[in-house]
Amino acid sequence: MDAALIAVAGTLLGVVFTHWFQGRATERTAALARSEQLRQERIATYSAFAGAVVDYRHSQNDRWFRAVEEPGSEEAEESRYASYRQRTAARQALFRVQLVCDDPETRRLAEKAFEETHCMHEAVGTADRARRSEQAKEALARFVAAAAPGVR
Template sequence: MDAALIAVAGTLLGVVATHWFQGRTAERTAALARTEQLRQERIATYSAFAGAVVDYRLGQNDRWYRAREEPGSEEAEQSRYASYRQRTAARQALFRVQLICDDPEVRRLADAAFEATHCMHEATDEADRARRSASSKEALADFVAAAAPSVR
């Protein structure tokens, strides 16, 4: 009888231990999956934002040149409207960054990159335009450098 009780107790202890270890393993697996999914979403979001800001900067440069070459021309107007569409795409990408990023400094740098690009078309001359374009490029590089560690 004692041997049977020991066998039953051992079996129950084994079942409880196995259940506990399997539960912990499942929790760790789920946590790792959530972490990896968030990392992948951040990579996609940060990349999309950087691409949208690059496109917006190119559009802002084009808008500035077209407005200087032939103010009020059809090409200048088309370039202006294209920059509006690019601004909308960049702002939407910025909103996604703000939603997915939990680092206030990275969010601040994303805002700064957008704002630096936003005011490019207001340049007064070629030197001012080049300075603003370089500032926009640098602000975007700062964002990427700050965001990169969270996706490695």
């Protein structure tokens, strides 16, 4: 009888420990899956933001050149409206970055990259436009450098 009780107790103890270890393994697997999904989301979001800012910077340069070459022309106006559309796309991408990024410094750098690009059309003269364009490019590079470790 004692041997039977010991066998039943051992079996029950084994079941309890197995259940506990499997529960922990399941929790670790779920946490890893959530972490990987967030990493993939960040890669997609940060890449989309960088692409939108590059497109916005390009449209801001085009807007500036067309406004200088032929102020008030149809091409200058179309370029201005195109830059508005690119600004909207870049701002939407910025909002997505703000939603998935948990690092305040990376969010600040994303906002700075957007703002530097936004101010490009206010340039006075070719040298100022080139300087502002370079500042926007550098601000985006700083964002990418700060975001990269978060997606590795």
